[in-house]
Amino acid sequence: MRIYADNAATTKMSKAAIKAMIPYMDEIYGNPSSLHGEGQKANEALTNARERIAKLLGCEPREITFTSGGSEANNQAVISAARLGERKGKKHIISTAFEHHAVLHTLEKLAKQGFEVTLLDVHENGLVSAEQVREVIREETCLVTVMYANNEIGTVQPIAEIGAICREKGVLFHTDAVQAVGHLHINVKEQNIDMLSLSAHKFHGPKGVGVLYAKKGIALTTLIEGGAQERGKRAGTENIPAIMGMAAALEEACAKIEENTVKLTALRDKLIVGLSDIPHSALNGDYEHRLPANVSFCFEGIEGESLLLLLDDKGICASSGSACTSGSLDPSHVLLAIGRVHDVAHGSLRLSLSEENTEEEIEYIIKSVKEVVEYLRGISPIWRDLISGKKDFIIK
Amino acid sequence: MALYSEKVMDHFRNPRNVGVIENADGIGEVGNAKCGDIMKIYLKIENDIIVDVKFETFGCGSAIASSSMATELIRGKPVSEALALTNKAVVEALDGLPTHKLHCSVLAEEAIKAALKDYYDRNGIEYDHKIFPDCASCGHGCHS
Numbered sequence: 392m393r394i395y396a397d398n399a400a401t402t403k404m405s406k407a408a409i410k411a412m413i414p415y416m417d418e419i420y421g422n423p424s425s426l427h428g429e430g431q432k433a434n435e436a437l438t439n440a441r442e443r444i445a446k447l448l449g450c451e452p453r454e455i456t457f458t459s460g461g462s463e464a465n466n467q468a469v470i471s472a473a474r475l476g477e478r479k480g481k482k483h484i485i486s487t488a489f490e491h492h493a494v495l496h497t498l499e500k501l502a503k504q505g506f507e508v509t510l511l512d513v514h515e516n517g518l519v520s521a522e523q524v525r526e527v528i529r530e531e532t533c534l535v536t537v538m539y540a541n542n543e544i545g546t547v548q549p550i551a552e553i554g555a556i557c558r559e560k561g562v563l564f565h566t567d568a569v570q571a572v573g574h575l576h577i578n579v580k581e582q583n584i585d586m587l588s589l590s591a592h593k594f595h596g597p598k599g600v601g602v603l604y605a606k607k608g609i610a611l612t613t614l615i616e617g618g619a620q621e622r623g624k625r626a627g628t629e630n631i632p633a634i635m636g637m638a639a640a641l642e643e644a645c646a647k648i649e650e651n652t653v654k655l656t657a658l659r660d661k662l663i664v665g666l667s668d669i670p671h672s673a674l675n676g677d678y679e680h681r682l683p684a685n686v687s688f689c690f691e692g693i694e695g696e697s698l699l700l701l702l703d704d705k706g707i708c709a710s711s712g713s714a715c716t717s718g719s720l721d722p723s724h725v726l727l728a729i730g731r732v733h734d735v736a737h738g739s740l741r742l743s744l745s746e747e748n749t750e751e752e753i754e755y756i757i758k759s760v761k762e763v764v765e766y767l768r769g770i771s772p773i774w775r776d777l778i779s780g781k782k783d784f785i786i787k
Numbered sequence: 788m789a790l791y792s793e794k795v796m797d798h799f800r801n802p803r804n805v806g807v808i809e810n811a812d813g814i815g816e817v818g819n820a821k822c823g824d825i826m827k828i829y830l831k832i833e834n835d836i837i838v839d840v841k842f843e844t845f846g847c848g849s850a851i852a853s854s855s856m857a858t859e860l861i862r863g864k865p866v867s868e869a870l871a872l873t874n875k876a877v878v879e880a881l882d883g884l885p886t887h888k889l890h891c892s893v894l895a896e897e898a899i900k901a902a903l904k905d906y907y908d909r910n911g912i913e914y915d916h917k918i919f920p921d922c923a924s925c926g927h928g929c930h931s
Contacts, residue, residue: 694823696847700799722823734820770805770851772827772843773820 394752397708398593398684399542399570399743404636405595411639412597415632423629424618433631440638447645448587448604449578456603456611456621457634461569461590462493463614464603467625468565468586469497469536471605471612473506475563476533483531487511487519487548489728490538491567507531515730517546517676521553532562539571539587543725543741544676545685547575554583563609569593569601573644574651574682579604591633595745596640600633651746655683658744658753662686665757669764671777671786675726675739684744689731691786692774693738693767701763707756710741734773735785791848792882798852803859806841813909815901818894824850826898828858832906835866842898849881849888856880857895870903870918872896 395403415436421429423437438452445452458464469484476482486498488510498508509527511519524535535557540547550566557564565586568577572587573594579587585606592598605611617626644651659681663674666688675687690698695711702709711723721727722736731739742756768774776782791799808829818824824846831839840862842854857877861869874892878884884892904919906912 692845694846694850697799697851700796700848704800733823737820737823770802770843771845772816772825773845775807775843 392706392755393708394706394748394756395708396742396744396748396752396756397710398745399545399741400710401592401598402595402745403747404592404597405640405643407643408591408596408636408640412632412636415635419631423631424620433629436631436635437629440634443638444602444641447577447641448572448602449580450604451607453622454604454607456605456624457629458588458601458603458625459599459630460592460601461491461567461588464588464590464601465491465493465567465569466497467603467611467614468588468605469494469501469534470614471609472534472536472563472565472586473501474612475610479533481531481533482506483509483529483533485509485511485524485527485532485535485537487513487537487728489513489517489541489543489725490536491542491569494536494538494567495724511537513728516680517541517544517729518680519548519553521549521556524553525556528556528560528562532560534563534565536565536567539566539568539577540575540682540685541676541725542570543723544687544729545570545682545743546676547571547680547682550584551582554585557585558583570682573641574648574684576648579606585609591637591640594640594644596637597633600630600637602637647746652683654746655744658748658750659683659686661750661753662742662744662756665753666760668757669761671784672764673735673786675729675731682743686742686744688740689726689735689786690738690740690764691735691784692771692777693764695737695739697767698738698740698760698763701766702759705759705763707759710743711739732785790885791852792884794856794880794882795849795852795884798855798881799848802842802844802851802855804841804855804862805843807843808839808841811841811902813902813904813906815898815903815905817897817901818846820845823847824891824894826850826854826894828854828898828902830902830906832866837861837864837866837869846891846894847888849884849891850894852881853877853884853891853895854898857892857899861899866903866906869899872899 419432421433423434441452441455445455502508511523554564563585568587569590572589587604590601611624615626671691726736811829812832813830816827827843829841840858844851844854874896877892877895907914
C-alpha cells in the first residue's frame with residue numbers, strides 16, 4: 392500500500408487535466424504564433440485558457456502571463472516591481488522571513504544591487520499581521536510581497552488586509568499564492584492583489600507551468616528574451632498542452648473548494664489530534680488560519696530525514712521541513728522563523744493531504760508515525776538525556 | 788530510494804549494535820543537536836580487544852548507517868585497529884555516501900576515537916594527544 396501525503400510538494404494530475412492536454416499533443420500541435428490553420432487553432436486554445444483562468448482569479452485575460460511555474464512568476468513579479476520602483480527612486484521592499492526561496496533569493500540579489508529589504512518577523516503562530524506591514528511601509532517602498540499560505544507550515548496570511556494597506560499607500564502588493572490557488576478562495580480585485588503567482592502542479596495540474604497575474608498598468612520586466620509571446624513579456628513558444636491542463640485543473644479545483652475544504656479539514660484535524668498524542672510533539676503554525684490539507688509537526692529527540700525514510704518504508708510519502716537532504720546542515724528557515732530552535736526544527740514532519748486520502752489512511756499514518764517516532768527516540772542519545780532528566784525538554 | 792546505496796539502507800533499516808553498554812569502559816559522544824547529528828559510542832574492552840560495542844544516534848539515515856557500519860568494523864578488533872579506522876573506510880564499506888552526507892562518516896570516526904580516548908583517560912593509559920584531533924579541526928561547523 393502506498394499513501395501519498397506530500398501534496399504541498401506536488402499533486403497527482405487530475406483526469407480532467409490529462410484529458411484536456413492530450414488533444415494539444417496529438418491533433419492540435421500547431422504553434423500559436425503561426426498563421427496557418429493549425430497554428431490558429433492552438434492560438435484559440437491559448438486565448439480560451441487565458442480567459443478561463445482570468446475568470447477564476449477575478450481579473451482580465453490580458454492581466455495573465457503564462458510562465459514556467461511558480462518560481463518564474465515569483466522572480467518576474469519581484470524584479471518587475473523593483474525595476475518600476477527604481478525608476479522613481481524607490482528602492483525599499485517589504486517581505487517576510489519565511490517566504491519561498493524563489494522570493495527570498497530574488498530579494499537577496501536585489502539587496503546586492505542596492506535595494507533595502509525589510510523581512511518582517513513571523514509570529515510564533517506562523518502569521519504576519521497587516522499592522523506589521525503598516526509599521527514599516529514608507530515613502531521609498533516599491534513592493535510588499537507576502538505569501539498567501541506558507542508551503543511548510545500551511546499558515547494563511549491576512550492577504551486582503553495587507554493589500555488594503557498597500558493600496559492606501561500606493562505601493563505594489565504581490566502574493567506568492569502557489570500553495571493557496573485551487574485550495575482557498577481567491578479574487579484578486581476583492582483581495583487588493585496587484586500581482587499573484589501560481590503553479591499548476593499544486594492543484595492537480597501539470598508541472599512546468601504557472602501564471603503571473605499582474606494588474607493592468609504594471610509593466611513587467613522581461614526575464615526571458617526572444618519572441619513576442621505573452622505581449623513580449625515572456626519569450627518562448629507557449630506550452631499549450633500544459634496551459635490547457637492547468638486551465639482544466641484550476642476550474643475543477645475551484646469548483647470543488649468548498650466540498651474539499653470540508654472533507655480535508657476533517658481529515659487534517661483527525662491527523663492533528665492523533666499526532667498530538669505523541670508526547671513532546673508540537674503542531675507548527677496556527678491551527679485556525681491554516682490550509683485545510685496541511686499538517687506540520689515537530690517531534691523532540693529525533694531527526695526528520697530518518698523519520699521520512701522509515702515512513703517511506705511503511706508506504707507513506709511525506710516530507711520534512713528539514714533541509715538535511717538538500718545539503719545544508721541548517722534546518723528549515725520557516726521553522727527557524729517561527730522560533731523553533733535548531734534541535735527541535737530538525738525533527739519536523741509535513742503531511743499535506745488531498746481529497747483522495749481516506750480516513751483509513753489517516754489512521755494508518757497516525758499509527759505509523761507513532762511507531763517510527765518511538766523507535767527513533769529509542770536509539771537517540773538526545774532522547775535518553777531528555778527522559779533521564781539530564782536535559783530539559785524544549786517541547787513540554 | 789536513489790539517495791543512498793543498498794548497503795546504507797540496510798544498515799539504516801537494520802542497524803547493528805544499537806543500544807547501551809552498562810559499565811562501559813569507554814564512552815564517546817560527538818556532534819550536536821544544532822547540526823542534526825549526535826553519535827554516542829559505548830565500548831567494552833578486554834585485553835586490548837573491543838569485545839562489545841553499542842551506539843545511539845540522533846541523525847539522518849546516513850548518520851545511523853555510518854554508526855552501524857563503524858561499530859561493525861571495530862567489533863572484536865584490537866584497540867589499535869579501532870584507532871586506525873578512518874571515515875573513508877566507513878564510506879567504502881557502505882558503498883559510498885552522497886557528498887553532502889560525508890560528514891556523517893567523519894562523525895562515526897570521531898565518535899569511536901572519542902570513546903577510545905575516554906577509555907585511555909579512565910585507565911590512565913599514556914597516549915599521543917595528536918591522534919585525537921580537537922573539534923575545531925573537522926570543519927563540520929557545529930559550533931559556529
